[in-house]
Amino acid sequence: MIDVRIEGMKDKLKNVKRVIVVCSSKGGVGKSTISYIISSILSEDMVVGVCDFDFTGPSLHILFRTNMSFTESDGINPPEIYKNLFFLSVTFFSNDRPLAIRGSSISDVILELLAITNWNGVETLVIDTPPTITDTMLEILKYFHGAEFFVVSSNSILSYSTVLKLISIIVERTGRLPILVMNDLSGVGFDNKSNNTFYQELLNYSKRTLFFPYLNNIEEYYGKIEDIRKIESIRKFKRELDFYEKI
Amino acid sequence: MHEFSLARATKDTIVNKYNGLHKFIIYIGQIQQIDIELFKQAMLDEIREFNIEVYFEEIPAKMKCNACQHEFIYDKTSLNSEEQENIHFLPEMIYIYIRCPNCKSNDFSIVEGRGIFIKPL
Ligand SMILES: Nc1ncnc2c1ncn2[C@@H]1O[C@H](COP(=O)(O)OP(=O)(O)OP(=O)(O)O)[C@@H](O)[C@H]1O
Ligand SMILES: [Mg+2]
Ligand SMILES: [Zn+2]
Numbered sequence: 001m002i003d004v005r006i007e008g009m010k011d012k013l014k015n016v017k018r019v020i021v022v023c024s025s026k027g028g029v030g031k032s033t034i035s036y037i038i039s040s041i042l043s044e045d046m047v048v049g050v051c052d053f054d055f056t057g058p059s060l061h062i063l064f065r066t067n068m069s070f071t072e073s074d075g076i077n078p079p080e081i082y083k084n085l086f087f088l089s090v091t092f093f094s095n096d097r098p099l100a101i102r103g104s105s106i107s108d109v110i111l112e113l114l115a116i117t118n119w120n121g122v123e124t125l126v127i128d129t130p131p132t133i134t135d136t137m138l139e140i141l142k143y144f145h146g147a148e149f150f151v152v153s154s155n156s157i158l159s160y161s162t163v164l165k166l167i168s169i170i171v172e173r174t175g176r177l178p179i180l181v182m183n184d185l186s187g188v189g190f191d192n193k194s195n196n197t198f199y200q201e202l203l204n205y206s207k208r209t210l211f212f213p214y215l216n217n218i219e220e221y222y223g224k225i226e227d228i229r230k231i232e233s234i235r236k237f238k239r240e241l242d243f244y245e246k247i
Numbered sequence: 248m249h250e251f252s253l254a255r256a257t258k259d260t261i262v263n264k265y266n267g268l269h270k271f272i273i274y275i276g277q278i279q280q281i282d283i284e285l286f287k288q289a290m291l292d293e294i295r296e297f298n299i300e301v302y303f304e305e306i307p308a309k310m311k312c313n314a315c316q317h318e319f320i321y322d323k324t325s326l327n328s329e330e331q332e333n334i335h336f337l338p339e340m341i342y343i344y345i346r347c348p349n350c351k352s353n354d355f356s357i358v359e360g361r362g363i364f365i366k367p368l
Contacts, residue, residue: 001274001366002264008256055339075252076336093333093340100353101342102313108361109339115256116249116336 008115009143012075016049018124019147021140022181025166027131029154030183034212035128036063038150040225041238042124043085049078049122052089053140054130055109056099061091065223075116082225086122088113103135110139133166141173149178150210153202154185160198167205179244180206187214208244212237249336250282253363254289260365261299270300270368276360277308278321280335302368308360310347317349321360 022035032054039050052060061067068079069092078086090099090109101109119125127147130136140147149170153163163180170178180202182190190211193199203209213233215221221228228234257273265271273290275281287303294301308321323331326344333340338361347355 001364002260004253004256004260004273004363004365007259007263008252011255011259012252072249075249090337093337094343095333097343099340099343101339102354102356104356105339105342109337112337112339116252 003111005111005115009111012114012117012119013125016119016122016125019144020124020126020150021129021144021147022126022150022152023129023137023140023166024131024152024159024163025133026153026159026162029131029152029159030185030212031131031152032059032063032128033215033218034150034152034181034183035126036060036222037212037228037234037237038241039085039126040082040228041234041241042126043082043225044229046123047084047086047121049086049088049119049125051087051113051125051127052091053110053127053136055090055106055136056101057130058089058091058096060087060128061089061096063222064225073118075118077118077120085225086119088117106135107139110136110143114143133169137166141170145174147174149174150181151178151206152181152183152212154183155188155190155193157193157196157198160193160196160202164198164202164205167202171205177205177207180209181212182209183212184214187216210237210240210244250286251289253281254286254293257290257363257365258293258297261294261297265365265367268367269298270302272302272304272366272368274364274366275303275305276338276362277305278334278338278341278357278360279363280323280331281363306360309358310341310345310355311358312347312350312352312355314352314354315347315350317347318358319348319355321345322348 042048052058066081070076078088081087153159311318330344
């Protein structure tokens with residue numbers, strides 16, 4: 001017996017060229033913020049889809065300050081919440097009410113969403129994920145072998161040691177090194193930790209490290225995609241991102 | 248309606264996974280609230296040029312409460328049309344809109360009647 005949604009998902013994703021999975025085994029390190037900003041800056045140059053796969057703790061609708069929902073035609077069409085930026089979230093169906101689901105249902109949610117969603121011209125898909133290395137991450141690792149995993153760490157020793165474990169699992173499952181995104185969550189930079197062995201190990205263990213800047217008053221930038229794109233430190237991050245892509 | 252998408256996915260499964268086989272049964276979980284007639288029609292259109300026979304069986308939805316072990320069926324009468332529509336698109340929304348009739352918990356599992364599966368005959 002075969003679940004027909006697997007072929008459905010492949011068909012719907014066949015024109016998506018690039019999948020970026022923003023993930024971390026550590027919570028609160030900035031995955032959603034980074035998903036928000038990466039999709040905002042990438043959509044300057046290409047058609048981007050952004051999905052909130054944190055089903056029980058969705059945040060992207062708040063970051064984008066959107067209450068737009070899908071339209072329907074032979075499946076669902078994610079709304080274009082900004083020029084060349086399409087958005088998918090369970091909040092379309094939950095009306096943002098609390099959802100508690102067991103891990104065994106996560107697989108169904110992912111398959112269902114991806115089997116019915118039309119990505120209409122989307123070339124790059126950015127996926128925000130919940131913390132930990134449980135069902136959502138395992139399902140993504142199963143279905144998105146070719147994805148680029150952007151593993152986010154904050155500048156804390158606890159984060160380094162936890163994130164190393166996720167990196168090791170990604171390497172084992174995909175056979176490739178992920179991209180490390182060091183998020184300067186506290187604004188103190190990374191120099192003070194440069195002698196830490198976990199930190200050293202982390203840098204050695206990733207294909208490339210991107211440094212994500214500390215953002216003062218970040219909440220004032222929610223839903224202000226044009227303003228985000230103008231922040232100098234974000235422009236610098238974008239150049240790093242473009243550079244990484246070319247190598 | 249996403250019946251057309253599901254019909255295409257079913258045809259793709261037959262072509263890509265069961266190449267060479269001709270007779271199938273398609274199990275349709277009830278929670279999905281698929282319009283069976285529409286799905287059948289869409290399915291017949293999809294396989295028109297193939298030498299394939301398909302049968303359909305709807306599987307009633309059965310839930311079991313993880314808190315009190317009570318078994319119950321999907322009763323949509325208490326739901327408004329928007330809630331039903333949300334469950335139609337994403338059946339796991341049932342955990343938001345439905346409670347165990349015995350103990351009112353929303354910690355239950357769908358035992359049967361979820362998804363669309365295909366099996367060769
Ligand atoms: N670069 C940054 N500069 C300033 N504040 C940041 C930065 N990155 C994240 N934050 C803040 O840190 C907090 C956590 O961020 P966020 O919700 O994006 O993390 P997360 O990894 O998605 O969390 P969760 O694990 O709960 O999904 C938020 O208050 C956010 O505004
Ligand atoms: Mg998050
Ligand atoms: Zn109960």
